[in-house]
Amino acid sequence: MEKHPSYPALAEVLPKYPQAAGALFQTYNDLKLAQQWSDLEVLDLPSCSRGALRGKRPQMDDTLYVIPCSLPEAISTGWLYEAFKELGSPPHVYLAINAEDSSIVYYKISPGIVKPPV
Incomplete structure (x- = not known):
């Protein structure tokens, strides 16, 4: 993992949370390389013992x-x-949510009870 080109962007958070490192690494690369998000930043979430990501979808x-x-x-x-x-x-x-076969499913989570759009 350390030799991958994306490692420097993740290097500060990955060693802190080894149990969540694989999911963060896989998700970062999916958003950056496959989905081509811009302004992608790695955030530290100590209360959840993991890193998170902040960025923008293309053309948004x-x-x-x-x-x-x-x-x-x-x-x-x-x-x-x-x-x-x-x-x-x-x-x-x-x-x-990352599976062992490297597939990722994204679920949109909102706080509280949110009425779905009709």
Whole structure:
């Protein structure tokens, strides 16, 4: 992992949270290389023991937040509450769930109860 070109951008956070390093590395590379997000930054979320990502989708002005995790991890509402708080209470975050086969599913998570659009 240390020899990958994206490692310098992740080097500050990856060693701090080895249990979440694989999901962060995979998600960062997906957003940066495959989805071509711009202004991609790595954030430290100590309360959740992991790194998160902030950036913009192509041709969009909104800043989005992504929290990587692995499929077998247990996620609680308290954990999500702390993540929202540390990220500055954005309207929503994307939970990037990484599977062992390197596939990633992104779930849009909003605080509280949100009525789906009709």
